[in-house]
Amino acid sequence: MTTTRKPVSERSAAFEYLTTKKDELVGWARKFSLFPYPFVTACCGMEFMSVSSTPYDTDRFGAALPRFTPRQSDLLMVVGTISHKQAPVLKRVYEQMCEPKWVMAFGVCATSGGFYQNYAALPGIDKIIPVDIYIPGCPPRPEMVIDGIMRLQERIAGQRHPIINQDF
């Protein structure tokens, strides 16, 4: 979310104050209403099931309800190895999501390809789409995923959230 803003000299202090307060409010609202799209391809899916169901329960973070269409979701969770053959599908899914959107690379395979360095595996999804949060581990513990979600929430809370135009 890199939008260019007017130089500070052209903006009034009241406008600046209002914008900041608006960003805080919208960020607070958005960070607790993540709608994940689980792009689950491999064994990390087991940890995804664990972290999203009762014992760990991502519902506590407002990220419980998976939407199985990218058009209704704002958090793309890429869970597992992405092969070169699958890369066009992932790219299409990412492009179908509406702004604002965030991407989580869940596990080492999505982060960097992990131990796959061969003809088949994509060496990290950041080669084709931008990634906001990386969670290492093979597979990551549910605690690590929760930590990742909380860090992503911090980032969302601290971001600018233009909702009317790029200045407000």
Next chain:
Amino acid sequence: MSAAVFARIHQALAVAAGEPVIAHGILVLQIEPAALASTVRALKEQFGFDMFLDVTAVDWPDRIPRFDVVHHFYSTTAHVRVRLKTRVGIDDPVVDSLVPLYGAARYMERECHEMYGIVFRGNPDLRPLLLYEGFVGHPLRKDYPKQREQPLVPYRDPPQ
């Protein structure tokens, strides 16, 4: 029980003389490419090997001929397995397809074709199965560079 079955099969089918080779409880037959179809037909019709388990290849980069094409069969009545090894060279890596005998061969031969470049004469559909159209080379051959990638989506520049 299986030893008696193996001895009969070996006596009837093995081209090379000598004792039957048993590896890990499986009868291993080394055969010529030209004899593959007739050997498999005999295994299926005379000895009841009604299940085609797998076809794969082994690449011996320094050996001539270079490839072993390896077929596995199983008999659901006698409960024994047999392995056929067929040697083919890099210049003409062609063996007969088993599609007329076993329907399962359609897909397994497609995989072996894309991974090793073995051509199965008579298989009507050797399109890529696990790989994609436009992939150059055969990744499980020993001379395929192990880190060579052929991405379908152009990489972001610069990746962040």
